[in-house]
Amino acid sequence: MARKTGSHSDITGPRVREAALRLFARQGYAAVSMRGLAAEVGVQAGALYLYTRDKQSLLFDLMKGHMDDLLSAWAEEPKGDGPMARLEAFCRFHIGFNLERPDAVFVSYMELRNLEPANFDVIEALRKAYETELETILKEGVDEGIFAVPDTKLATLALIAMLTGVTTWYREGGRLSRARVGQIYWDMVRKSVGA
Amino acid sequence: MARKTGSHSDITGPRVREAALRLFARQGYAAVSMRGLAAEVGVQAGALYLYTRDKQSLLFDLMKGHMDDLLSAWAEEPKGDGPMARLEAFCRFHIGFNLERPDAVFVSYMELRNLEPANFDVIEALRKAYETELETILKEGVDEGIFAVPDTKLATLALIAMLTGVTTWYREGGRLSRARVGQIYWDMVRKSVGA
DNA sequence: GTCTATAGCATGATAGAC
DNA sequence: GTCTATCATGCTATAGAC
Numbered sequence: 001m002a003r004k005t006g007s008h009s010d011i012t013g014p015r016v017r018e019a020a021l022r023l024f025a026r027q028g029y030a031a032v033s034m035r036g037l038a039a040e041v042g043v044q045a046g047a048l049y050l051y052t053r054d055k056q057s058l059l060f061d062l063m064k065g066h067m068d069d070l071l072s073a074w075a076e077e078p079k080g081d082g083p084m085a086r087l088e089a090f091c092r093f094h095i096g097f098n099l100e101r102p103d104a105v106f107v108s109y110m111e112l113r114n115l116e117p118a119n120f121d122v123i124e125a126l127r128k129a130y131e132t133e134l135e136t137i138l139k140e141g142v143d144e145g146i147f148a149v150p151d152t153k154l155a156t157l158a159l160i161a162m163l164t165g166v167t168t169w170y171r172e173g174g175r176l177s178r179a180r181v182g183q184i185y186w187d188m189v190r191k192s193v194g195a
Numbered sequence: 196m197a198r199k200t201g202s203h204s205d206i207t208g209p210r211v212r213e214a215a216l217r218l219f220a221r222q223g224y225a226a227v228s229m230r231g232l233a234a235e236v237g238v239q240a241g242a243l244y245l246y247t248r249d250k251q252s253l254l255f256d257l258m259k260g261h262m263d264d265l266l267s268a269w270a271e272e273p274k275g276d277g278p279m280a281r282l283e284a285f286c287r288f289h290i291g292f293n294l295e296r297p298d299a300v301f302v303s304y305m306e307l308r309n310l311e312p313a314n315f316d317v318i319e320a321l322r323k324a325y326e327t328e329l330e331t332i333l334k335e336g337v338d339e340g341i342f343a344v345p346d347t348k349l350a351t352l353a354l355i356a357m358l359t360g361v362t363t364w365y366r367e368g369g370r371l372s373r374a375r376v377g378q379i380y381w382d383m384v385r386k387s388v389g390a
Numbered sequence: 391g392t393c394t395a396t397a398g399c400a401t402g403a404t405a406g407a408c
Numbered sequence: 409g410t411c412t413a414t415c416a417t418g419c420t421a422t423a424g425a426c
Contacts, residue, residue, distance in 0.1 A: 030225035161360025162353050190389035242392050
């Protein structure tokens with residue numbers, strides 16, 4: 001079980017974050033105690049404070065890391081030419097990225113209200129930047145007459161809500177493969193913005 | 196501020212539930228204390244237990260009431276003839292109903308994990324029944340060749356996620372009226388299931 | 391019906407031994 | 409780097425006065 005002593009700074013730190021993400025997703029930030037987290041990691045409660053300043057920092061660092069990963073992964077994604085190709089790339093990227101880390105997606109959405117105001121502002125700005133990526137694609141498509149979208153801001157929020165929702169029901173090894181899910185969602189998105 | 200004594204069973208009960216719904220939505224179930232709730236109502240903590248057996252019952256009763264309201268309101272909604280008319284009715288109903296009670300929608304989605312298992316099962320069954328209402332419409336439309344939906348179960352979840360998402364950003368008196376929002380969402384839904 | 395007071399326990403965070 | 413022990417505070421729920 002829990003080791004009694006030793007030096008494991010390099011491996012315990014990541015394990016704390018992994019356990020925190022898992023517990024925050026399962027029980028919610030407010031319902032997770034530092035004792036419970038320590039038990040999950042296999043250390044005593046006091047030892048956690050070697051790896052995080054406090055519980056709030058743990059939450060913020062997880063959410064900030066997730067948003068940074070999201071934006072940099074999208075930045076490096078091959079996107080193709082034209083609004084249609086870029087919209088397809090966005091859909092498939094969003095679904096694929098989110099399905100790889102359902103806990104982080106869940107926490108980043110559900111625990112916004114548990115962030116202290118200064119931390120909230122940081123995460124909110126990153127979330128807005130990501131939304132702007134999609135809205136830019138929609139605007140370009142409307143300008144070129146490829147998409148029929150009466151309000152790009154609303155369509156952006158509607159499509160992200162639809163695509164993100166996949167994480168709430170998708171289970172690995174279930175009825176549908178990821179590729180099949182991506183295909184079906186892309187079909188719906190494509191048609192919904194079509195003329 | 197808080198009255199010291201008196202008999203107010205008939206009005207304090209509803210006020211407890213209203214305050215609980217507001218606080219649960221704003222801070223999350225786990226982060227709301229019975230002391231904080233009592234302060235919001237304007238009574239002492241002990242007095243709350245005249246109106247609820249415990250904190251869990253408060254959450255469950257709010258969620259159960261919301262789901263019952265949702266299902267009975269939909270049952271009484273005029274729906275028109277044929278899958279297309281019924282799908283439009285569902286979209287407009289869902290948006291309208293949810294925008295009327297954003298706190299209840301938020302709590303019913305976010306606090307599922309804070310329900311005790313037996314309570315969770317009850318709410319989950321009601322949620323499933325509501326989803327089935329939409330899936331039935333989609334199936335009928337597919338059977339009649341009106342809708343092109345490769346997987347009605349997936350489309351059901353995708354559409355509900357999209358429509359419910361409206362509560363996360365819509366603000367009364369904002370840029371768009373409810374009717375306009377309903378129209379734009381219905382346009383997207385109609386196209387997304389079209390041939 | 392509401393109050394005050396409190397039982398019994400859990401919490402976040404720190405101090406100091408090893 | 410981890411442990412044990414602890415502080416100060418907060419929590420849910422109940423008991424009993426009024």
